[in-house]
Structure formats: structure tokens, C-alpha cells
Amino acid sequence: MNSIGSLFRVHIFGESHGQVVGITIDGCPAGIALSEDDFARDIERRKAGAAGTTPRKEEDLPQIMSGVFNGNTTGAPITILFANNNTRSTDYEALRNTPRPGHADFVLHHKFKGFNDYRGGGHSSGRLTLCLVAAGVVAKKILQGISIEATLTEAGGETNIEAAIAKAIETQDSIGGIVSCTVKGLPIGLGEPFFDSAESVISHLVFAIPAIKGIEFGAGFAATKMKGSEHNDAIADAKGTTQTNHAGGINGGITNGNELHFRIAVKPTSSTPQAQQTWNNATQQVETFTVKGRHDLCIALRVPVVAEAAAAIALADLLLISKAYL
């Protein structure tokens, strides 16, 4: 559903081409300094504008509607709105009968019996990740002394991101990428057996981000080719520091105080400029079409800050839970 979290709870709403997208954050502790300015840096990082990203540009100014008083959080729910100013909905009218391959058009139409707001992906649009980023900013404030940093480490299968983007622009075909995330300064003990392992909670959030199709922690899939004697991280001191970190900072679903590492697979943007085939519900036959609208060639460029937000939201919730048991 559209909320997540046990104590630090995030509720998301809005549509790509509706009036707003927004988020309500419940369970944020009182007394945290928070202003619109705090969001600027992360929102900027998510923005379109670089080569390979959509020409659609929004102001993306957060409006804090509740939960902040005299510059501090109050303990009441924090609602943040982002207006949608820059919509060109007519671009999408043509798509009603031709669900775009790789998009959610077809399943949304079916699931919501044709009542979904199909414009620009509606509630399933990547624009909603702006809300995640905003919630991430608040979550990061809770994670004092903890740093989260994600970067795009591969695009189109290349580690030279710029070259990959240039090639995508040249061939006019969209590409994917891999985002790597590192969290430093975590305490030992985050993660709640049996079902809320740190991996479970983080992956749950991460797979809410559109276009994510894989996640691995520590050595991840490469671990499947290692021997136990290689993979095990020898414990080197009383604080639990390990000599290697194949586990990615998590044992038995619980953070072990070492750096937490995960990598996520971002599929190529579905809205490629290339011609594609799909079923036309009006003509009842397969036909070739080309996606209109303004889209990213490499959505992965904009994912790192969203991945950080997903991790931050997950970890802020686990941190608050752990405090109840101190």
C-alpha cells in the first residue's frame, strides 16, 4: 500500500500530472530543525537537466504544510507538497489504447478497472520519487552520525558513465545502470528478526522505486561463487570490526557495525525513443509505435539520491525501533 514503516511511517500520494505529489511523514521525533532549504541539495541531485535526462523540469519546491513549528518538527505528521506545474498531458492521450511496453500502463488499467489516472504514469510515475527524496531528507536527520552515499557506478554496462550516456544519446536508445550505496556509522543491532532483516526492510523500500529489478548486499551474487573460507569476514576486535566485508555489514539480518553496502540494478528506461511493438486495444492488433512525451534516456542517473532516501527511510525506522529496546 502507500505507507511503510512501523514507527517512522511514510505515506505517499499524488500523480504525475495531477495538482501535486506529496508525502506525509508520521512518527518523526519532535525537536528536529527542518526548513524548506534542507531539501534543496537532495532535490537538486534528483533533478532532470544533465545529459541523458528528461527535458521536463519542475521547480520542485517543497511546501511544508504541517508538522513543523518555529523551525522544528513538532512530533505531529509532516506533510510536504510539490506542485506539478510543468505537465503536458495531451502527450499521453494517444496511449490510452496502446499500453507502452515496459510500463505499468497495461497492469494499472487492469488493476484499477480503467479508472487510474494514466497521464504520465499517474501515481506510478517516477515523479513520485521526488517524495521519497523528501522523506529521505527527514530520515537522514534522524540518522545522526550516519552517512549514506549512493553513486551510479555503471551505465549501459560501462563504468565510464559519460561515454555510456554519450553513446545512448547517439544511438537514441535508453540504457540502465547500477547504483552502489554505502552507509557508514551504523550502530550494531539494526534489523528485527525474523521477517524484518535489514536486507528485507531496505529491499522493500528499494523495490518501490520504479525501474529497479535487482538488489544485492555485500558480495551479493558474487558470493555464490566463493568458498565459505573466503567469504566469511574474520572478526578482528571486540567492536566487531571485520577484516573483509563480504557480508556488506549485515549478519543474520542485523547490522554489525561495519559499512553497509548494497548495489541495485536499474533497468533501461522503458520510454526509449526507438520504435516498439505493442497491442492496440482499439484495432485489436499488434502495431508499431513510438513513445511521445519527455523522458530520460538513462533514468539511472537520477536514482542515487532516491536509493539513499530508500535506505535512509528503512534505517530510520529500524533505528527508532531499536531505541525502544535500549
Place this chain on the structure above:
Amino acid sequence: MNSIGSLFRVHIFGESHGQVVGITIDGCPAGIALSEDDFARDIERRKAGAAGTTPRKEEDLPQIMSGVFNGNTTGAPITILFANNNTRSTDYEALRNTPRPGHADFVLHHKFKGFNDYRGGGHSSGRLTLCLVAAGVVAKKILQGISIEATLTEAGGETNIEAAIAKAIETQDSIGGIVSCTVKGLPIGLGEPFFDSAESVISHLVFAIPAIKGIEFGAGFAATKMKGSEHNDAIADAKGTTQTNHAGGINGGITNGNELHFRIAVKPTSSTPQAQQTWNNATQQVETFTVKGRHDLCIALRVPVVAEAAAAIALADLLLISKAYL
């Protein structure tokens, strides 16, 4: 925490060397035929005994304690117990001061302030997956017309499983593997935006399984090297059948009616017979030690049926939710 699910809710309890491990399933519809015999096949698949698995053998007979009457589910919670008969706890006494690398010993001790039942991993033991398998049997009954099949497709980096196991036995070092899972017959529409995407819900369950460090849906990490025009699955008919299935049967977090595919990375068993280094809390220095107890050389051999259970539990919950909106 130790429960999961919105309508089909699973609660897990018990310790590896305590009296029982068990599960309570809440929200199972009334009127489903269920007997102890129904569990035999999946429990057998999970059992130790094959080359590369632990010599510890349990009877693993499920005892249905509640929720079934005259051979049918009643709509009340179903509690199933498994007695722990075959425990050798003394094997573990030596480990209290030497947390095993790769295990949760260190973090559990810290998180639970030394009060955790450390014998055999306690509540974090792989033995708890027996309960997941039992819950999976019930979940599969709810998923009428839907088949879930997982197999071990790689062990120790090899697709020839037998050879890999033989090598592991020969070198006396544990290995990991990759389990691939396919779900057929799913309706269009499972998955609840924004946060409960089908990938989110399945991965949440899957990462509760000990030793899992990665998951990918459809083309997964390989998708990051594809172009949009290659990756997009062309829609071929009004039912949404796609010509390819790089999306793994999920678009926008919602099942699209095609086969659902995911692959999971199982790390090598932490309890390798090889000598390892760890911190000794008594002597306050790093020392070499060897894990005792009876363990699997390739725990991945036993994971497929557990992965099926995880997927079944996730999908049964999503299916029940979807029924509320028919």
C-alpha cells in the same frame, strides 16, 4: 519483527535447540482441506540427508495445534509446531566467547544484551525455515491454479550441481549457489503501489531466509547492460502476453499475467569446516578456531523449497488483498 503480511499473516517462533519451532498463520480463509500429510512433500524437500547437507536429521513432523477442524481450515489462526528432538547443545558451549565469522552470533549477543539463546543460532537458525516451508504449504493452497517452482541452478559458481558438491566435499569448504524460481498462472494485478510492489513484498520475505544476499527479477542485473529497445517486452495480445519476459512478469510493481521469475543468491554456508579467525572475548585477541556442530556444506541445496514458500506467502497475501477490490 516476527510477523508479516496484511491479511495472510504469518507469525514465527521457536529456537533451534529449544522445545519447538513453530508458526501461526492468521487470515487463512475457512474451508481449505488441510492435514499433516499435506506438508510431507515440501518438508521432505527441505530435509538434510543429501550429499552436502547436515547429518542432523529431525523427524520434522508437523503438529497442527489449532485452526483446523474436521479436516478443514476454520478461519481461526492455524498454529503448527515442530518438536526439536535431535539437538546437541554442548557443541555450542565453546562458541560463547568466539563469535563465528559470517554468523549472527556477534550481533545477536549485542542486540539482545547477552540474553539470546545462542545454541545453534537460536531463533535465527536456519531451522526456522522449516516453519516458513509449512506456511508456504498453506499459502500454496490459497494460490489455486498457480504453480511455484524453484530449483538450484548454480552451486559454487557451476551449473553442474553434482560436481560442485563433490568438489566441496573433497576440499571440505562450504559453497553457495543460485536458486531460480518461476511462478505460473498468476492473475494480472497483484502488487500494491506505491510501497508494496510485487518485488518489494517478495524480496522482503526472501531476505528473511538466512544466507540470502541478493535477488533479481526477470533480467535483473543483466538488464543494466541492455538497451531499452532490447529490454522492453512487446505486448502481443489483449491478455497482455509478452513476446519476451525481461520484466520477469512484473511491471510497475504489479504482476502482468506472464510468468514471474526471480533468482536469489545464497552465500556459502558460514559454518565451513575450514579453520577461521575470530575475536575471542575471553582472551581479548584474535585466534584461529574451527566450527563444531553438524552443518551443511551447501545450504543452497535446501533453499529452493524455502524460496517457494517465501514467494507463496507473499503472493497469497497480495492475492487476498486483490480480492477485496474485485
Place this chain on the structure above:
Amino acid sequence: MNSIGSLFRVHIFGESHGQVVGITIDGCPAGIALSEDDFARDIERRKAGAAGTTPRKEEDLPQIMSGVFNGNTTGAPITILFANNNTRSTDYEALRNTPRPGHADFVLHHKFKGFNDYRGGGHSSGRLTLCLVAAGVVAKKILQGISIEATLTEAGGETNIEAAIAKAIETQDSIGGIVSCTVKGLPIGLGEPFFDSAESVISHLVFAIPAIKGIEFGAGFAATKMKGSEHNDAIADAKGTTQTNHAGGINGGITNGNELHFRIAVKPTSSTPQAQQTWNNATQQVETFTVKGRHDLCIALRVPVVAEAAAAIALADLLLISKAYL
């Protein structure tokens, strides 16, 4: 916390003297006709203006920000905002050191470490019930064929409401009242054993309404003076119609198809015009003071539509859950 419900989930936010109060409704089925006009009648019923109610009048125009497209719900979260236009916050500055007796001032200050928005009760203000009423309007749409009607049946201990109000105005002291609610047309079977009895779920919502201090179902407290042979409702036909209805339409926590009845106790408005004593944190002594601001003399006058909303929200959730098991 600030959300409630399993499938039909309501999230509330905002403060009395902040920019907005609002609500997000998640889990509403797609395809329900909904416009701002639908809220007019219930919002009007809640409004101030009658004798005995506060002179503060708000426009109270709902703004549907998301979840509705082309006049119908889309299945995505419905966010509704109400602007706060008519605030006079300076009235409250004087109260910072003198917590008002009967109000939440003292506990909110303590709980949120002084960071709560204290103006007009902030997030704990009765103004938030406007949001409940809005959610109730949506919930009632889900409850097709079911009518919910609450009325004020006692004020200040009298059944002649007008006379009681006149007396309260004359003596310039606030009064309480009893609101009675009847739900007709409910199916048999709403309520989820063991913990989510129909009474549990309704009372949970009802006690979120400020000023409510008691609830009883059917004969309620009067039942404690009856004999079993008197109290039991004889079943008169195959549909479960009962000859009497002392149970208030609920047996074993589950609706039985007869009318559901409950009554709630509304305490007298804390903000009485009479002088009162409280502790002054600045002077560190008890002192006499008089509440300023604009307040209701009989808040109970405005409670019926809120009570209907609470019942509707609870029953809509139970109805959706029950549909998952049809």
C-alpha cells in the same frame, strides 16, 4: 499514530492554526464517483454557527489534491486539504505557561518536549475532526446500502437539547452530551476475531475524537443490571433477525445483521467561560485564569456527524476485509 485501518487506511495531518488540516485515504476502491460537492452536507452538519457553538467560522472547502480523476476515485491515495483561514493565534500566547485544565496542553508539552504547536491545540485540536468527517464521506460511499445516523440525544443531562443549550448560555458554563448512533443495512459477518471485534474497531476510532469519554453498544451499561433471560435476543428467523436488540447488532464481536447501536459520552467542553484554577509554570504557583479564544459551549452539538464518520471508517475497513474472504 496518525493512521488507522488495514485496507481502508486513513492518515491525518495538520494543525488548528497551521496552514491546513488534511487527510489521505488509502485503499479506497477505484471507480467511486467523488467530487468536492459530496462533502458539503456532512461538513455543514459539523460546522459552528448554531447556538452553543464557537463563533469561529471557517469556509471548510475541501480541496481534493489526488486520487480522483475525471470525477472518479482512481485507486490511488486520496488527499484532501482544508485551509485554515480564520485563525487568531495571539489568543493562545498567554496560555504557554498556564496549561488549560481539561485540555491536552500539559501532556502535549511534556510528550513533545515543548516543540508541539500549541496554538489552538495544534494537531490535537477538535478542528482535526473536519478531516475525519471528510474521510467519513468517502467511507460512506463504500458502505453502499448501509445507512449511518447519529444524533445528539442528551445535552447537559437533559433530553430537551434546546433547553439545555439555553441554560448553558445563560449560566455561561459548558455542557456535555450523549450521541446515539444507528447503523442499518449491515451484512452479517463484519468484525475480525479475536482482537478486531466490531466494538474494538469502532471504539478505537471513536476514542480518537476529542472529548469522548465513554462508549456502549446495545444495552451497554444497562445490560449489567439485566438477567441473561432478559438480555438475550431471541433469534426469530433464518436471517438472524432478533426479537429484541440488546446486543446492539453485534455478537461475539461480529455484526449479526440487525441494527448496530452505540452511544457515546461527550464531556463538557474544557474551554468553559468560567474562571478556573491551574498551575502557572512561570510563577510556580496555582492561579485563577479564564480561557480566551472562541469556543463551543456544547461541543456535543457538533459530534454526531463525526461519530458517523468514525463508525463509517471502521465499518468500511471491516467490509473490505470481509470481501477478501467471500
Place this chain on the structure above:
Amino acid sequence: MNSIGSLFRVHIFGESHGQVVGITIDGCPAGIALSEDDFARDIERRKAGAAGTTPRKEEDLPQIMSGVFNGNTTGAPITILFANNNTRSTDYEALRNTPRPGHADFVLHHKFKGFNDYRGGGHSSGRLTLCLVAAGVVAKKILQGISIEATLTEAGGETNIEAAIAKAIETQDSIGGIVSCTVKGLPIGLGEPFFDSAESVISHLVFAIPAIKGIEFGAGFAATKMKGSEHNDAIADAKGTTQTNHAGGINGGITNGNELHFRIAVKPTSSTPQAQQTWNNATQQVETFTVKGRHDLCIALRVPVVAEAAAAIALADLLLISKAYL
């Protein structure tokens, strides 16, 4: 559903005439001393045996199956079973076609499509309150320095309990009663706006107890006849001590540090020995019948310890949540 709580989570299962009734408590902090003996006093208080209670007597010995190791809680789920030894199911066979007035027979049959375990009320039996009592024992251990005491203050409308019971035995008709509960030593600040007011959370638990039809906090329904100047509790010192306690220790849904008071209405036991009328599904007509089986004449006698448990479970959860925000 059959679980409740955010951090301190209680899951209940079992049937009156099945093998066991039981409870799993999740989220209990590690390091609390717990043994079977701890349960003896409260279980004894709930037991049948006094005049006016059922002749059915169970051993009611708790079996702790998990979550306790070396005499302390481990932080893992605590499962406690109670065997059902003393069942006479044949008493109930006759009732299959004649739903007992005042019982859940009719609604359970309908809700669970005839698959419910109807013997002795099955999962809806008052016997399940034994599990609540057990969970209450654990909850009380978490509530250090806080005392909860409930007593039967009225039976059959009389404050002389013994005389009322004697009269019920003489007339062979069941009676109800009122249970009053006081909680001392609570900190300021328990209760989570907006929806999880202390009254909401307590009443949710209390209405899960069979036969409860009303609850009031502080002055409750009597408050509706008071003036604001009478009802308001003047604050007398910096700690928030009030001169009176009409609010029952709760303002704005949050505990204020004074004694918490509530009273609950227990209806007369449905299973009165008197002849009653009901619908016979076999003969398709109303007929007179008499309930067989062994039953309480005044179930209210056994409710106080159950009410304490309900309050303790609710407050333990709120206390743990509040600790996360300290």
C-alpha cells in the same frame, strides 16, 4: 485479526475444545526474568470455582515453548500454550442447528461458511481470555513501577456482590456486572495522537474480551451531566497532579500522570439456565430450548484479571513506543 500491538505484539490462537489455546508475544524486551510460576497468581484469579462460576475446571498450567532461556526472556517471540484437558464436546452437538441467543454461534457459522469449530464457542470462547491473562503477566513485567488493579464493583446491578450471586443461583438466571480498573504510577505521555489515544488502545483490547459491551474513562457517562467548571480537573503542581480526576488520568488521549481509571460493562452470561427461544435451522421454526454444557452464572466474576491484562497489554505497547522517542 488475531494480533495486536505495534512493538509489544500479541498473537492469539486455539479453540475451547481443540488441543490447546495459546499466545505468542513478540517484541518483549530481552532480559526479563520469566518462569511458569509467574503466571500462577493471575491464572488462579481467572479460574472457575467460586460460586457463580462454571464447574469446568482446567489445570491451566502454562507451557513456555519459546523465547525464554536460562530463566530470562531472550528478545525472541514467547509462545505459551495451555492444554485443553477437560472438554465435553458432545454437549455442543445438539446446538448445531439451534444457534444460542446472545452467543456468536449464528454469526460465526455465517462468517466462516460453516467451517468454524463450533464446540464450546471454538476460537471465540471465553477460554481464550486465559491467553490474554498470560500475555498480561508478561506485559505487567514491562510496566515496572506501574500497578494495575481491577475489581468487580457491581454484579446484577448491586454493589453487594455476594448477595447478587446468591440471588442468581437461587433464581437460576445469569447476571452481569461492572469491573473497575485503576492504573497507578503511569508516566506522563502515553498515547499516540491522533488515532492511538490511550482510550482508543485500551478500549480496542477491552472489547476483544467476550461479553464486554461498554467502557468509560474517568467520569465517563456521568461527565455528560456535569458542567465544564465542575468536570475540569484543576492542575495543582508542576508535575501535573490534578485536584480532581474526572478525566481518568487521560487528556487529549495522552496519560497525564494521575491515576488512570476505567469501568467496563459485562453483560449477563448468554448461557443462562433459563429456557429461551431461538430459530431451529433443521425444523425452520422458532423453538424453545435450554443451553446445556457447564457455564458461569456470573462471568463478570472472572473478568477483573482479564481487564487488567487488556490494560497491561495496551499500556506496555504504548510505553515501548514512547521509549523510542525519549
